[in-house]
Amino acid sequence: MYYDDVETGLIEMLQSDIPLQPKPYEDLARRLDTSEEELVERISDMKEKGLIRRVGAILRHHQAGYAFNVMVVFKADPESEERAGSILAGYKEVSHCYLRQVPREFGYDLFAMVHLHDEAELKPLLDDMAANTGLIDYQVIKSVREFKKTSMKYIHRREDGGGL
């Protein structure tokens, strides 16, 4: 992918932090020798092109009161996976839902990331999911320790011209 200077500058800002200032695009516009209106327009283009899912605040689940987060994996088969995936995606407690290519000895290929206020909410939710999808073979995979959690950096400023 090739990005022009304006896109590169925007990606760099948007992958970290939009300044908390009345005119957050003012400095970047000056540096890129363009207008704030142009920058906003370009963000809108990038959204339309599907490069950006959304622009907004990214919260920390725990502080936001969603203290209990688990990965639930279901064993689906080709006949049921499409319908089950759509049903799981419909739950507000599910943030991510994917069908994955998995090793046979693991076998659980339909993944749902579930966010709850506390663990007591899990059992009723799982019962409901199993009843609605018909998938009764599942595992709950809890996290024990976080070693790393960052946002992807798409553009790295490096002397050797790396990155994109």
Next chain:
Amino acid sequence: MNKLDQTDAKLLNLIQEELPLTTRPYQTLGESLGIGEEEVLNRLNALKSSGMIRRIGAVFNSRSMGYYSTLCACRVPEERLEEVAGTISREPGVTHNYQREHFLNLWFTLTVSDADEGIRIIQKLEQETGIKIENMPAKKVFKIKVSFEMGGTDVL
């Protein structure tokens, strides 16, 4: 959970969905909430310093950006967990890395420029750690949503 008043909750619900695409987005947000731009900025600054807001920015679609993104898992002997997790976390394309309660006890996400690069990095990590890594790329995406409803259903 930190103390949030109704205005904070409404503000969080709005700004999670969308920072208005205007040159004065905080003013625009304030107009929707019936408060001034300065108050919006003060509240957001406070929510950031309290740790509630991780950042205000964009969530990119790594696939549309031309990137390859995958979930990997491996089985690491308990006594080597920290060391192996450390090696994996040092890889810049690794964005999340968790120990989990499972026979596959270390799970991480990898986002890199393309599939070949992904395979290359996984092989490199396998060589460095001597641990077999299971690559589980998505075959189909049903949902990616990263906003959370704040302050109960009566807020918005």
